[in-house]
Amino acid sequence: MGGYGTQIVNLFAATLLLIAFAMLAQRRIVALIHLFALQGLALVGSTVTVAWVTGQHHLYYSAAITFALKVVILPYILHRLIRRLNVKWDIETLLNIPTMMLVGIVLVVFAFNLAIPISEFSTSMARGTLGIALACVLLSFLMMITRSKAVPQVIGFLAMENGLFFAATSATYGMPMVVELGIALDVLVGMVILGVFLFQIREQFDSLDIRHLESLRDD
């Protein structure tokens, strides 16, 4: 059974990585939100698999929280946000998608190398996936750096949290429940505050292009 379980978790991990790459190249905001929800779903899938195979019951709860937060609530808030901000069909001009893909591949190699010495110590069934988790974090980071619109940056930020959550389940069967609840609360409150913030930015600059936000510097 463990063999199949590992295979399934690896499949979900590969899906996560694939989605992270897809997000890097996706130019349309609404499609980006779909990808984010899909990534959340893959996360739920892998968590449930680990929970089922290992019999760690608290992982079911954390999968339920993840499902509620990352597949339902956050995408819902994001959809509402882009509708009310009127950016639903916005298309961002991304330069050099092939270059970004190459940089992404380099990051994945780097992440795997960084994770090798650590995953050796893992007794978890999903030990090979720590590198993938770290790669997802770094890819989301890259996405945040390369985007110039506020909403995609926010999605990149949330995707980074997905990668971290995956790291927690793949390396250690999840964090203690109280910590996971706290993190979920922080993410939710953070999202609400970011929403408020996006409206303030739009009101001030008439646009959500964060290139307007580059006047404060030391000259």
Added chain:
Amino acid sequence: MDVIVLLLAIPLAGGAILWTWGERESAPEVNSAFSLVTLVVACWLTAMVIEGGPILGFYEQFFVDSLNVFLITLTAFVGFTTSLFSRPYMRTERDRGRMTGPRLRLYHSMYQVFTFTMLLALTTNNMGILWVAMEAATLATVLLVSVYRTAASLEAAWKYFILCGVGIAQALFGTILLYFAAERVLGREGNALLWTHLDLVKGELQPAIMSLAFVFLLVGYGTKVGLVPLHNWLPDAHAEGPTPISAVLSGLLLNVALYSIVRCKVLADGALGSHFAGNMMMGFGLLSVVVAAFFLSRQRDIKRMFAYSSIEHMGLMTFAFGMGGPIANFAALLHMTVHSLVKSAIFFAVGHAVQKAGTQVMEDIRGLLKVSPRVGWGLMIGTLAILGMPPFGVFASEFLILTTAMREHAWATPILLLALGVAFAAIFARVQPMVFGDTGHPRLTHQPALTPVFIHLGFAFMLGLWIPPYLAAWYEQAARLLR
């Protein structure tokens, strides 16, 4: 145990009550009252710890020992004095139309929530909850940085949110790795992230995992400390938010973030048995001191300048904690205390000076001594204190740090001395014409609150000349704890 819960419950209740109450005429006083009660409970807790030693509370979820108890008192104290300062400050802002009813409500409520997150970060025994509290501190203050809704303040708040968010995400990864290392020793129970448990078994934690975990934790919490090159959010957030927020960011948040790093360092040192963690902290600290000192001379905005001064001082403390040893740790803890007192006092004086002059540009602030001597003297004495002039406490702590550096890491001493010299020249040259000189600034509508400024400076003065024996014993105990 009850005391710790009470300590956390008061500011939380304050946040909830002020959310409904915060725009009324009496809200600033209610805010101060909550902060005062928090301070009283903090003192009570301190008395208990002095008498009976470390306290574990609420299923071991909270832990107060000699290291964090003085930070708890300091946090509650600065929180209280800042709330006193913000009374006339916010009333003047409201008269000028910069603060409206809803904004005041947000401000007062979030002020208490921020105090709660700081105290939670300090008292918690759980490294995961520590992370949650640090992130919550960002969330509580981010809307306060943008409260004026100017283009610059929105930009500052966005930077603050994104940079600290990304930074703190690294700390979460570090915490996950820490849990990963701990789980192998302590088992998969909920207490594998409790610091007291980790401290007992730190020698058995896997070194390869712990070194990587410490790197991530240092980078993550280091972003909040404002260590170069992760400091970009700090000057903006200090300059564009309301001044009471600048005071608590510099006086409290940076301290608590550094405290988190120090807690992690104790574990990393125990696991690695080498000086790896200390060396990393020394490197980051030294870089921060030097870069901040050279940026100081290029500032035109008074709050930005003192924000860079905070980066410099946090760098110095990080360097001192990195050196380790009883004397350097003692000096770093003392420096934490006096920097927090003096820097918030400076921000109080700066807040009133800026309101008087109607600008934060230093060239346009002139002759403070003529319009209001007490603001002028407050700023001047505060500046001398932060620049390390004897007999203030900053002198004592910097002297200890420098002499330890000379003995143990002689190569670093000239770099530190150069940076401190550059900082002195830059700040003094700017502050001197602001305080002396001629002016035609109008008077303020509300009497400025300068008592907190002089109380803080008085304490810093006292700590430079004489450290009360119990306080010294306390620092020594904490310094021994850190090794």
